[in-house]
Amino acid sequence: KFLHDKYDVDYIFIADENLTTNKKRTHELCDLIIKTGLVNELKWGTSGDTATVTDDLVKHLKEAGCTFITFGGESGSDKVLKEDIQKGTTNQNNQDAVDILKRQGIEPIMTFMLGNPNEDISDICDTTAFFIKNNLLCDPFICTPYPGTRLFLDYEDMILEQFDERLSMVKEFPPGVVDKDTQARWKLDALNKFLCSLDDADKLSAHVSQVFNHAELLGIKALMFSHDIPRLLKLAHIRDWDHGNKWKKLCPVCIAKSSIEYISQKSVIQTVSSQ
Structure with missing residues (x-):
């Protein structure tokens, strides 16, 4: 209210990554904003945790003037979420949160990352498929092992x-x-160079991927941003990565091979029949 009355501020971001976690506190905040009469004068956005999002909470946030919530979805692969990230959320949590926000008229803004230690090309495609399904424009961050984190100590x-x-x-x-x-x-010199290279996680400093190298991560990042699963799968064949049976129907290389095999088999059958 002070910012609006004194400086005519009409939009703010509440930088609390856990705003949706303490529901009692969040409902009290919404009630207070509504009570001030600022709902039509000041809009706002915030952050949250997908596992704690509910319809009634989001409805109240909407009534209090909230227009968007940012979430760290991190990955569209349950394997990566469980084994690498260990955040305690699932892909279903992420999907439910998106569905609830859209249903209540609040924009979901999600961030993801690639280059987790054991993440493979199938996991990458899972995340990209989540982008496509939910019409998310997302340029994924690169998993960055900041000093002091478990990732840094492990690698x-x-x-x-x-x-x-x-x-x-x-x-x-x-x-x-x-x-x-x-x-x-x-x-010690290498550590100093690493520290000096650290920037936003959208830039590549060091990586901890056990599957991809620097150049591959940057190429994958670009293809994920453009929602290009077919080219990701084609890249898998070029680099000899196993994308598994799950993605065969979308893989241009597998489709081409299947088509030629069908023509070849048909030709053999016709030859045998004519003899």
Whole structure:
């Protein structure tokens, strides 16, 4: 109310990533906004957790002037959500949240990421299919192992080796060729370079993917943004990644192979019949 009355502010973002978690507090906030009479004068958006979204909560948020809620969907693959991200949400949670918001007239804005340690091309296609199903314009972030996180601690050597080739190359030589103090200095220098490279997670600094390299992640990122599952699947064949049977019907390479095999079999049958 102060911002609106003094500075004529008519839109704000409430930067609380857990606003939907404490429902009692959120309902009280909505009641307070409505009580001030600002609903028609000031609109707002916020963040939330998909697993805590309910129809009655979102309806109240809408009545209080909320126009959008951002969520970290992270992945469209339950495997990645459970094994890599371990956020406690499922793909169904994400879908339910989107459906509820659209039903109540609030815009869902979702963020996702790629390059999780064990994420494969089938998982990537699951996430892209979620974009397509829900008409989401999403440029996914790249999974970034910020210092102090579990990801950084689990993959520290892999991360630092991306910033000093000597750290990976020294493993090819007999132990003791390079003393421990020298290697420690290399690691410290590599850590400094890594820290200086950190920016928004939409830029690639270090990665922890056990499946894709730097260049592949950037290419996949672009194809996910353009909702291009067929080219993702074609890339899978080029790079020899197994996309599984699930995606065969959408894969242009599998479709082409099946078509030619059908023609070949038909030709053989016709040849045998004519003999």
